[in-house]
Amino acid sequence: MLRLKPNLIALFIINVLGTIYGYYWYKSQLEFTPGWLKIFVPDSPTASLFFCIVLLLFILNKRNGLIEALAYVSLMKYGIWAVIMNGMVLYISGGLDKVAYLLIFSHGAMAIQAVLYAPTFKVKKWHLTVASIWILQDLILDYVFGTMPEYYMLSDYRIWIALITFWLTIFVILIAYYQLILKNRARA
Numbered sequence: 001m002l003r004l005k006p007n008l009i010a011l012f013i014i015n016v017l018g019t020i021y022g023y024y025w026y027k028s029q030l031e032f033t034p035g036w037l038k039i040f041v042p043d044s045p046t047a048s049l050f051f052c053i054v055l056l057l058f059i060l061n062k063r064n065g066l067i068e069a070l071a072y073v074s075l076m077k078y079g080i081w082a083v084i085m086n087g088m089v090l091y092i093s094g095g096l097d098k099v100a101y102l103l104i105f106s107h108g109a110m111a112i113q114a115v116l117y118a119p120t121f122k123v124k125k126w127h128l129t130v131a132s133i134w135i136l137q138d139l140i141l142d143y144v145f146g147t148m149p150e151y152y153m154l155s156d157y158r159i160w161i162a163l164i165t166f167w168l169t170i171f172v173i174l175i176a177y178y179q180l181i182l183k184n185r186a187r188a
Contacts, residue, residue: 002120003058011113012055018106019048029150040141043149044082047074048110054117068121069131072114072180076172077135079111081165085151088161093153115179119187123180132173139169 001007022045033041050071057064086104090096096104142148143162154161 008055008059015048015052019045019052037145037147040138040147044078047078051075063122065123065127069123069127073131073135073172073176075110075114079107082107118179121180135169
């Protein structure tokens with residue numbers, strides 16, 4: 001069912017629209033980011049872009065294990081991260097606007113897509129290694145060079161958010177190893 005062409009096309013269109021909106025959402029932050037760091041600012045849209053490429057390849061009956069690994073780890077990390085951050089905003093401020101609820105829903109869906117499609121991915125250890133390096137170096141860029149998404153009401157909690165994000169990244173890499181390497185190897 002997950003690999004049926006009509007489902008793939010519908011999911012591809014939905015993810016392309018979400019990716020475009022995601023890059024638009026980062027517009028103002030990108031204006032103030034130095035040139036060489038711009039690529040590292042829009043984390044979630046880049047995650048969904050990786051997944052769009054995976055879906056397009058599936059539609060074309062092609063595969064790329066590296067893109068599948070990048071899609072999985074980034075969808076999981078940034079999907080969960082955005083839900084946590086918006087949950088923190090809700091807790092601190094006592095309410096959220098409609099856009100924040102849309103972010104919770106859409107980012108939760110990103111993580112769910114990763115879990116649902118993981119059994120169909122053909123990821124090798126080196127693919128996951130490269131994806132893990134990508135996601136870890138992005139963590140460093142986010143909290144050392146300041147490319148993380150701006151949540152102004154959470155600025156007082158930046159150190160705690162960095163710590164939460166570090167452990168979330170480690171958790172995602174471990175889950176990816178289990179789901180993409182160990183579990184998929186057992187299926188083969």
